[in-house]
Amino acid sequence: MSDKAQVRIFGTVISTYTRIVQITCEEAGLSHQTTATAANSPQNRHPFGKVPVVEVDALELIESVAIAQYLDNAHNGGALQPSDPAKRAVLDKWIAIANNYLFPLFEGGLVMPWIMHRVAGFPIDPEKINHALPQISRALGFLEAELQSDGAWTRADGEGGFTLADVFLYPIVRSLELTPQGEVGIAQCDHLKAWLDALGNRSSITATRWEIEN
Ligand SMILES: N[C@@H](CCC(=O)N[C@@H](CS)C(=O)NCC(=O)O)C(=O)O
Structure with a gap:
């Protein structure tokens, strides 16, 4: 092509x-x-x-x-996806985790309520937020623990290179960090915070920043 x-x-x-x-x-x-x-x-x-x-x-x-x-x-010559089947399974697993569990949890629990509040002036419902926090906190703990092991998405190509797992996970986790409660939770996860901050300097990430990030 x-x-x-x-x-x-x-x-x-x-x-x-x-x-x-x-x-x-x-x-x-x-x-x-x-x-x-x-x-x-x-x-x-x-x-x-x-x-x-x-x-x-x-x-x-x-x-x-x-x-x-x-x-x-x-x-792009498939540069963002490993061809080895076992490594490919790790990549696909992380994209599925991002899409099936993290996005619905973060988006419904914190991201959308805060966007609707900031952009359209909708009131924040503290009860709804507090209800979502324990599950979000558990999910952040899971990501942090995975980053401390060899099973994390950052090892999806076996070498710690940038893959489609990073492409999917970055905007999902970063949008959570743009909420007050998400920022506090992520600040407590050293490895997750370091991964976010490192990718924050990548040119594909800076070129696609949202206005609310500035
Ligand atoms: N499975 C879809 C999910 C897309 C998705 O959920 N997009 C959100 C915006 S980030 C959306 O359309 N939300 C509007 C809605 O759910 O009403 C994909 O991978 O493209």
């Missing part, structure tokens, strides 16, 4: 999964353009009302795993 495609991304301005696709484009050296499209708008073509939707190489793609793998395979 030819290099240097133009990627058109349709997604909300502050969206974890839109950022995941943007980071993948940056890593692959692909130029990309995001058109603000609300998930619940009639313009959104995702059949389940999610963002992003992507146009690239005359394809219309949905679902961030499929999109990120396609961009990396077709335009």
Whole structure:
């Protein structure tokens, strides 16, 4: 597949999964353009009302795993994914953990309530936040413990290189850190904080920063 495609991304301005696709484009050296499209708008073509939707190489793609793998395979020589089956299983495990457990927990418990508060002035419901905190705290403890072992996503390629696991996990964990309670929780996890801070300087991450991070 030819290099240097133009990627058109349709997604909300502050969206974890839109950022995941943007980071993948940056890593692959692909130029990309995001058109603000609300998930619940009639313009959104995702059949389940999610963002992003992507146009690239005359394809219309949905679902961030499929999109990120396609961009990396077709335009980046698969550099973000190990080919060895055992290492591949570690990578896929971490992407699944990010999507199935961490994103719903962080997004519903803290990230969305705070975004709605900051952007649209919705009141914060302390009861709802307090209800989510023990589970979020357990999840952060799990990530911290994994980072202290060889099983973490940072070893997904067996060597500690940057992979699609980082691409998925960074925006999910970073959006939690942008909430007051998430910031406190992550500050107590030395390894997780160090990983976030180190990636915070990577060019694909700085190029896709949200305005609320500045
Ligand atoms: N499985 C989808 C998930 C996408 C997703 O949940 N996107 C969020 C924004 S980060 C969304 O569309 N939220 C709107 C909603 O759930 O109503 C993917 O991987 O692309």
